[in-house]
Amino acid sequence: MTDTIERATEDAVAEVRVRDLTVLYRTAQGERPAVSNASIDLRRGQITGLVGExxxxxxxxxxxxxxxxxxxxxxxxxxxxxxxxxxVTALRGEHLRKVRGAALGYVFQASQNSLNPLKAIGRQLLDLGRSHKVQDPRTLVAKARELADRMGLDGQRVLDSYQHELSGGMRQRIGIVFALVLNAKVLILDEPTTALDMISQAAVLDIVRQVHEENDLATLIVTHDMGVVSEVADRLAVMYGGRIVEDGPVLDLLRRPAHPYTRALIRATARITGDTAEAKALPGRPPDLTTVPTTGCVFRERCALAMDICAETEPRLTAWAEDRRRACHAEPAAVTGESS
Ligand SMILES: Nc1ncnc2c1ncn2[C@@H]1O[C@H](COP(=O)(O)OP(=O)(O)OP(=O)(O)O)[C@@H](O)[C@H]1O
Structure with a gap:
């Protein structure tokens, strides 16, 4: 599996290489994986959309x-x-803190609530600069102001404001400004536009795309809204039950999804199918940590193509076409509908 990724990234530099990553959370039934054996690259100059319910x-x-x-x-x-x-998983303490922000810019989910209510935004920006030993705070402020302006905010006014004076959507955009302002090469945005209406969502993602290109970033956008991210991403990775079940270049993946879950997600997204009446909700509910199957394929209970082997053996994420990977026992053609 790792070989496949190395080959696929020869022509695009991987800024981040995730390999065989497993993350456990404690539940009443013991520790359970929320992410299981995930391997993925974030490539320089590309926006990867990470989607799933x-x-x-x-x-x-x-x-x-x-x-x-x-x-x-x-x-x-x-x-x-x-x-x-x-x-990064081996870093601790001060070293880890420095890497966050300086090398990895990020906006957490619900970041519109993560500002300090007692300090003006500009002060918080200066604190951020100080904690990362930025030599020239003026340039930092000017850059933040410019980014905020580009996101449709009045940069100076926003820097002089307190959190309670700003709407959720404004705070979300400030979160993105903070993530970008330290010149990190990797940008991680978790549901960056949930507090925004559709028009503002598109505008903010447009700016993210511009800044991403100007700085040749490796960007990850996490969202459950496949429609939004499809318009801005170069690649998509699809997760289900803690597994990456499929990934590849966005247009190719949308045109011929090769995992039954991806296919169902696309069908459920009117923005992609272009037809609200046609959009079909995916039946059933996604599993949580305690209900996710521990053997076989995690998607099999909702899968129209499930076979006996799917209950017994977990499919591995493997290459099946140029720059495409999938984790499914069914033949690719059985999912894409193409003749093999
Ligand atoms: N701190 C935690 N402790 C225990 N379980 C957790 C914790 N955080 C997340 N989980 C569980 O881990 C699983 C994965 O959660 P995660 O938030 O990564 O999913 P997600 O795809 O980002 O979902 P969403 O779109 O709702 O944010 C879920 O079953 C969730 O309930």
Whole structure:
């Protein structure tokens, strides 16, 4: 599996290499994996959209990239190698804190609530600069102002404001400004536009795309909204039950999804199918940590193509076409509908 990834990334530099990553959370039934054996690259110059229903492990994977899994969760296996930094899962304390922000810019889910209510935004920006030993705070402020302006905010006004003076959508955009302002090469955005209406979502993602291109970043956008991310991402990775079940270039993946879960997700997204009446909700519910199958394929209970082997053996994520991987026992053609 690892070989496949190495070959696929020859022409695009992998800024982040996640290998065989497993993350456990404690439940009443003992420790259970929220992410299981995940391997993925974030390539320089590319936006990767990480999609899947609620509880599929997207945020957990994103948090692992910063070694920020909350206690009593833990990374139990695997590595997250960041170019110029090394394995982030081995970092602790001050070293880890410096890497977060400077090498890895991130906006957490619900980041619109993560600002300090007692300090003006500009002060918080200066605190951020100080904690990362930024030599020239003026340039930092000017850059933040410019980014905020580009996101449709009045940059100066926002820097002078307190959190309670800003709407949820404004705070979300400030979160993105903070993630970008330290010039990190890796940008991780977890549901970056949930507090925004559709038009603002598109505008903010457009700016993210521009800044991403200007700085040749490796960007990960986590979202359950496949429609939104499909318009901005270069690649998609699909998660289900803690597994990456499929990934590949966005257009190819949308055109011929090769995992039954991806196919169902696309069918359920009117924005992609272009037809609200045609959009079919995916029947059943995604598993949680205690209900996810421990043997066989995690998707089999909702899968129209399930076979005997799917209850016995977990399919591995393997290459099946140029730059495409999938974890499914069915023949690719049985899923894509193409003749093999
Ligand atoms: N701190 C925690 N302790 C225990 N279980 C957790 C914790 N955080 C997440 N989980 C569980 O881990 C699984 C994966 O959660 P995660 O938040 O990574 O999924 P997600 O795909 O990001 O979902 P969402 O879109 O709802 O954020 C879920 O079953 C969730 O309930």
């Amino acid at each position: 609620s509880g599929s492990g997207k945020s957990t994977l994103a948090l692992s990239l910063m070694n920020a899994i909350p206690e009593p969760g833990r990374i139990s296996a695997g590595s997250v190698r960041v170019e110029g930094v090394g394995d």
